[in-house]
Amino acid sequence: MFETLALYFSYPFVRYALIVGVLIALCSSLLGVTLVLKRFSFIGDGLSHVAFGAMSVAAVLNLSNNMLLVLPVTVICAILLLRTGQSTKIKGDAAVAMISVGALAIGYLIMNLFSTSTNLTGDVCSTLFGSTSILTLRPAEVWLCVALSILVVAAYILFYNKIFAITFDESFSRAVGTPVGTYNLLVAVIIAVIIVLAMNLVGSLLISALVIFPALSAMRVFRSFRSVTICSAILSVCCASVGLLTAILAGTPVGSTIVAVDIAAFFIFACIGKIGGNA
Amino acid sequence: MAELTCRDLTLGYEGNVLFEHLTFEVNQGDYLCIVGENGSGKSTLMRTILHLQPPMAGTIELGDGLKPTEIGYLPQQTVVQRDFPASVQEIVLSGCQGAAGRRPFYTKAEKQMAEDNMARLGISDLARRCYRELSGGQQQRVLLARALCATRRLLLLDEPVSGLDPKVTGEMYGLIEQLNRDGISIIMISHDISASVKYASHILHIGAETFFGTSHDYLHSPIGQKYLELEGGELHCSKHWHSISPTHSSDTP
Numbered sequence A: 001m002f003e004t005l006a007l008y009f010s011y012p013f014v015r016y017a018l019i020v021g022v023l024i025a026l027c028s029s030l031l032g033v034t035l036v037l038k039r040f041s042f043i044g045d046g047l048s049h050v051a052f053g054a055m056s057v058a059a060v061l062n063l064s065n066n067m068l069l070v071l072p073v074t075v076i077c078a079i080l081l082l083r084t085g086q087s088t089k090i091k092g093d094a095a096v097a098m099i100s101v102g103a104l105a106i107g108y109l110i111m112n113l114f115s116t117s118t119n120l121t122g123d124v125c126s127t128l129f130g131s132t133s134i135l136t137l138r139p140a141e142v143w144l145c146v147a148l149s150i151l152v153v154a155a156y157i158l159f160y161n162k163i164f165a166i167t168f169d170e171s172f173s174r175a176v177g178t179p180v181g182t183y184n185l186l187v188a189v190i191i192a193v194i195i196v197l198a199m200n201l202v203g204s205l206l207i208s209a210l211v212i213f214p215a216l217s218a219m220r221v222f223r224s225f226r227s228v229t230i231c232s233a234i235l236s237v238c239c240a241s242v243g244l245l246t247a248i249l250a251g252t253p254v255g256s257t258i259v260a261v262d263i264a265a266f267f268i269f270a271c272i273g274k275i276g277g278n279a
Numbered sequence B: 001m002a003e004l005t006c007r008d009l010t011l012g013y014e015g016n017v018l019f020e021h022l023t024f025e026v027n028q029g030d031y032l033c034i035v036g037e038n039g040s041g042k043s044t045l046m047r048t049i050l051h052l053q054p055p056m057a058g059t060i061e062l063g064d065g066l067k068p069t070e071i072g073y074l075p076q077q078t079v080v081q082r083d084f085p086a087s088v089q090e091i092v093l094s095g096c097q098g099a100a101g102r103r104p105f106y107t108k109a110e111k112q113m114a115e116d117n118m119a120r121l122g123i124s125d126l127a128r129r130c131y132r133e134l135s136g137g138q139q140q141r142v143l144l145a146r147a148l149c150a151t152r153r154l155l156l157l158d159e160p161v162s163g164l165d166p167k168v169t170g171e172m173y174g175l176i177e178q179l180n181r182d183g184i185s186i187i188m189i190s191h192d193i194s195a196s197v198k199y200a201s202h203i204l205h206i207g208a209e210t211f212f213g214t215s216h217d218y219l220h221s222p223i224g225q226k227y228l229e230l231e232g233g234e235l236h237c238s239k240h241w242h243s244i245s246p247t248h249s250s251d252t253p
Ligand SMILES: Nc1ncnc2c1ncn2[C@@H]1O[C@H](COP(=O)(O)OP(=O)(O)OP(=O)(O)O)[C@@H](O)[C@H]1O
Pocket: B013, B018, B036, B037, B038, B039, B040, B041, B042, B043, B044, B045, B076, B250, B251
């Protein structure tokens, strides 16, 4: 088996896939803890559908680099969603549901009406479930991904203390003068970036899993914010690596394999938490 | 100049006026208790002082060089999710966020301050424990330690003893009194009028009737006498408030 693996690693596309996969897993798990705790998990889901819509528009327009369209659109939607959630009387989750379902429907419609591809179902399926696009990365995309990941991780470390504070108790933070709105905005932008990155890996339907599962698993076992964050980052990276290698060796779809590994890890952690809690 | 001056305040929500023309001030070292019925607007007043919501009319001024980020706050309820992973130490340290401002990391001095405040409130041994697994009284101490990290000058406490048993309540009052002696001004919301009169230097009563003055004056005012009688008829209960110590819980649905 190791020989097969060594053989695979001699191909650059396998190395690219592994680098990108690990980085995306790392980024998404970092913010997962905050998203889960702030009851924001649904925003990840909504944004991924927006990204899907933007992606189909980009595909129809035949853009050479669809990131240029998808990234800004998703970031803007993240900001809008956050704004509506705060200021108006429309419930945040209703707004998210509206935008997310809307983007999904319009995206599919556009693809149907204008796509020149002969294999439409295949295209849609791979955008939704990721399929093999991570194995066809070009060096430019890998570099973009590396750069954005470094930005995300750096921003997270830099604002870690503030993110903890506003996640734990927003009104106290406000009372002592922390610009809560700005940090919420920052979190939304980072989430948007992560989601666009992760679309390549697991596709837009499965992104939430990548964001939420490692955080939930870590929360079964650990009891402090720092340990949960570190554990979920490590766990996510491990699951992504195992999932990717399995997918490559066994020829299964990349996204679903990674998510399956994440789910398995969740059950293992839930058991550990039960046993540890009873002891 | 006073540390905090509220002038002609009118508070309310969307046209619903809670009270009007409230004027009072807090000087350095004062211990002000805000009393009044459920729903009279005590928490609203406190949130307005903290700029968490705007007043409908009137002004709030800070004096004596007190900065808005230097006020410690203990909210009435902190809704923390059931499974929130946060250790006591992380929470207490987050009280320093105002002082840290834009600086991303806490300094040694700030970490030391968190340690000191935990020691001051006797929760050093809980530092690594998960907040959610503590008892109500312990949680209250943690949040008080966090508030202390935010200030050396002015503490705003919204019903710090609600839900605590008489013994812990007594300890909490003792702690707050000690903090006040150390030079921190206190503004505390309480339903325990006899204890308020015992510990506070000033009383602010809001509701249908308004009163602002020293505790002594409050004791001898008609409104004060009326409410103390409601609470058990003991005008001199300040000596043995322990025995009655009615810890009204405020947010019964
Ligand atoms: N966000 C809000 N929107 C509209 N009305 C509100 C809001 N918060 C509080 N109120 C109303 O304002 C009034 C005062 O509320 P507040 O929480 O200030 O009372 P309180 O004096 O602190 O009461 P308690 O003793 O129960 O804590 C109540 O009638 C309440 O219904």
